Amino acid sequence: MRVWELCKRNLKETYRDPLGMGFLLGFPLVFMLLFGAIFSGDNTANFPIGVIDEDHTLLSQAFVNEALAKVSVLKVTRYDDIDTARKDLRFGELDAYIVIPPGFGQQVSQNWQGGKADITLEMTYDESNIQISEQLISIINAVARAFARIEIPLTINANPIHIETKITYVDFIGPGIIIFGLLILIPTAARTVVRDKEKGFLARLLTTPTRPVDFILGYSLYLVVITIAQIIIFMVIAWLLGMNIVGSLWLAFLIFFLTGLCSVGLGMVVASLSKTEQQAEPLCWLISMPLAMLSGCWFSIQMMPSYLRSFANAFPYAHAIDASRGVLIRGVGLEAINSDFLFLIGWTVAIFAIGIILFRRSMRS
Amino acid sequence: MVEQPKTGDDLAIQTFNLSRTFNGLVAVDGIELNIRKGELFALLGPNGAGKTTTINMLCCLLKPSKGTAQIMGYDILKQPYKVKEIIGVSPQETAISEHLNSQENINLIGKIHGTSSLELRIRSQQLLETMGLTGRVRDQVRKFSGGMKRRLNIVMALIHNPEILFLDEPTLGLDPQARRAIWEYIIQLKGKKTILLTTHYMDEADFLADRIGIIDEGKIVALGTSSELKANMRERNTMIVSAGNFTQKLVDEMRERYAEVSLNADTMLITDSQLDFREIVDHLQSAGAIVRSAHIKEPTLEDVFLHLTGKELRE
Numbered sequence: 041m042r043v044w045e046l047c048k049r050n051l052k053e054t055y056r057d058p059l060g061m062g063f064l065l066g067f068p069l070v071f072m073l074l075f076g077a078i079f080s081g082d083n084t085a086n087f088p089i090g091v092i093d094e095d096h097t098l099l100s101q102a103f104v105n106e107a108l109a110k111v112s113v114l115k116v117t118r119y120d121d122i123d124t125a126r127k128d129l130r131f132g133e134l135d136a137y138i139v140i141p142p143g144f145g146q147q148v149s150q151n152w153q154g155g156k157a158d159i160t161l162e163m164t165y166d167e168s169n170i171q172i173s174e175q176l177i178s179i180i181n182a183v184a185r186a187f188a189r190i191e192i193p194l195t196i197n198a199n200p201i202h203i204e205t206k207i208t209y210v211d212f213i214g215p216g217i218i219i220f221g222l223l224i225l226i227p228t229a230a231r232t233v234v235r236d237k238e239k240g241f242l243a244r245l246l247t248t249p250t251r252p253v254d255f256i257l258g259y260s261l262y263l264v265v266i267t268i269a270q271i272i273i274f275m276v277i278a279w280l281l282g283m284n285i286v287g288s289l290w291l292a293f294l295i296f297f298l299t300g301l302c303s304v305g306l307g308m309v310v311a312s313l314s315k316t317e318q319q320a321e322p323l324c325w326l327i328s329m330p331l332a333m334l335s336g337c338w339f340s341i342q343m344m345p346s347y348l349r350s351f352a353n354a355f356p357y358a359h360a361i362d363a364s365r366g367v368l369i370r371g372v373g374l375e376a377i378n379s380d381f382l383f384l385i386g387w388t389v390a391i392f393a394i395g396i397i398l399f400r401r402s403m404r405s
Numbered sequence: 406m407v408e409q410p411k412t413g414d415d416l417a418i419q420t421f422n423l424s425r426t427f428n429g430l431v432a433v434d435g436i437e438l439n440i441r442k443g444e445l446f447a448l449l450g451p452n453g454a455g456k457t458t459t460i461n462m463l464c465c466l467l468k469p470s471k472g473t474a475q476i477m478g479y480d481i482l483k484q485p486y487k488v489k490e491i492i493g494v495s496p497q498e499t500a501i502s503e504h505l506n507s508q509e510n511i512n513l514i515g516k517i518h519g520t521s522s523l524e525l526r527i528r529s530q531q532l533l534e535t536m537g538l539t540g541r542v543r544d545q546v547r548k549f550s551g552g553m554k555r556r557l558n559i560v561m562a563l564i565h566n567p568e569i570l571f572l573d574e575p576t577l578g579l580d581p582q583a584r585r586a587i588w589e590y591i592i593q594l595k596g597k598k599t600i601l602l603t604t605h606y607m608d609e610a611d612f613l614a615d616r617i618g619i620i621d622e623g624k625i626v627a628l629g630t631s632s633e634l635k636a637n638m639r640e641r642n643t644m645i646v647s648a649g650n651f652t653q654k655l656v657d658e659m660r661e662r663y664a665e666v667s668l669n670a671d672t673m674l675i676t677d678s679q680l681d682f683r684e685i686v687d688h689l690q691s692a693g694a695i696v697r698s699a700h701i702k703e704p705t706l707e708d709v710f711l712h713l714t715g716k717e718l719r720e
């Protein structure tokens with residue numbers, strides 16, 4: 041009852057304030073469109089790779105011509121010998137080259153017929169560009185797996201699952217961008233509460249029988265509405281930009297939603313700790329920027345030192361990116377991401393509990 | 406409705422050694438107040454005297470560092486939610502939702518208190534009329550003048566029919582006309598509600614309050630009705646005479662007769678416990694002074710405050 045009244049009041053405050061409304065809905069819009077524009081260049085030649093076919097079978101040629109060459113982000117060049125390819129890699133003409141070993145075709149066909157197979161692909165890449173090689177590995181890995189219907193040792197991937205071969209850069213980076221957008225809900229949530237704190241509106245509510253729980257939930261319910269609106273905008277634009285959604289849309293939405301709730305909870309914690317917007321704002325950025333860097337939305341967290349990786353994994357965002365990439369790109373179901381999923385739920389519950397405790401403490405100082 | 410606790414007498418607000426320090430700085434220092442039901446009590450003091458801190462403790466927004474208080478018999482420390490149910494607060498900052506209209510603002514507070522829709526409609530209509538706000542019910546509050554916001558602030562504090570009303574600086578920053586208007590509305594509430602009002606305008610306390618507590622540096626330095634407080638000052642009447650031709654001899658002579666005499670250009674100030682207007686004017690004229698005007702100044706609360714604290718009661 042009180043919760044709903046507070047939520048209603050906050051919604052009215054927002055939709056009657058064009059500027060505030062503009063930020064809440066315009067931000068994800070502009071953000072996603074900008075992201076789209078950045079990656080909308082001709083994504084036919086993002087990664088020049090070389091292929092040395094030492095197998096010379098129909099299957100190895102099919103792998104090059106039908107599988108690798110069809111991936112829009114790869115620009116495939118055939119080489120006759122490794123030395124030339126290595127030279128081009130060194131001069132930056134190539135991002136990587138792949139050697140298809142003799143026997144590749146035979147092994148693949150054995151596998152197709154249900155026999156045991158032992159296939160390897162050898163990939164050499166430019167280590168100076170960590171981000172590109174990371175993505176390249178996962179793309180080649182995906183293509184090879186789709187083609188051979190078996191794990192091909194390039195990198196370690198335990199789940200032989202369906203892979204969309206028309207993988208684009210947008211597909212890969214899209215979930216990370218959405219998670220980053222949801223991180224921005226931390227300052228949004230904090231601002232909503234702290235503004236009322238500063239103007240004394242909060243104090244007025246605290247002279248009524250409103251309980252801390254009513255208060256946190258009343259504001260959170262309003263922020264949940266904002267979160268849902270933002271996720272819809274994010275996902276619709278990502279889809280319009282041509283992001284392939286392979287897995288369940290609902291599952292992806294649920295992951296984004298939980299991530300949004302974690303941000304709202306963190307925002308509430310910040311709001312409980314600060315008295316004015318001037319205190320809250322820097323505190324929000326101090327929290328959200330490192331979290332963004334550690335989430336894997338800009339840099340892959342696999343590249344980080346292990347202590348930093350454990351630290352990153354203590355927060356929900358890296359889990360959210362892993363899980364949403366799994367669902368959106370690899371099409372996995374809940375069973376494959378249940379540990380990430382449970383972590384997100386646990387984090388949401390915990391951060392709200394902390395928020396309520398801190399708020400209760402701050403309300404009677 | 407909750408059962409009424411035993412109060413023992415007709416007191417609405419009772420404080421016991423109520424104190425609050427902020428990082429070692431004493432804001433409120435052992436206040437003992439007894440405010441009767443239906444009384445309009447004004448806490449008068451300069452900015453920083455501890456008025457808002459006192460109100461915030463009584464509204465359960467701040468915890469006292471020492472002591473406690475009872476509101477209608479409910480302890481502010483042990484039963485804060487009971488207290489919150491029966492009080493209405495009009496805070497110093499006009500804590501209003503700017504993008505909501507006045508009706509929506511009122512409904513929000515009303516519904517939080519669990520007031521029924523029917524009661525809300527009737528009471529808000531009444532209150533908006535009383536406070537002269539019926540004209541612009543549909544307008545968003547951000548378009549209101551300062552005076553209108555202050556009045557809405559009071560309506561919001563009254564919508565759930567509280568037994569006790571706290572008005573923290575209800576006319577702060579308003580022009581004299583708008584202040585006067587709010588006073589008229591507050592006067593209408595007198596006797597119907599217990600009201601605790603804080604102000605640093607002595608004329609406001611003088612005009613509105615049944616009793617006044619003068620607060621300075623966290624302590625109540627004087628307590629009583631306006632005339633009781635001024636009566637203490639009868640010992641110090643001041644006569645102001647504006648005249649030409651004051652001679653030094655005359656001034657010296659006056660200084661011998663009266664307790665305090667000071668001369669500033671053409672104006673002489675004479676202060677003593679007993680002043681005979683006629684006698685003084687006659688005496689001055691016979692001594693050759695040309696008296697243009699003369700009057701005896703009634704002591705104001707300002708004088709009371711100055712006398713008690715040695716400070717001026719100014720913003």
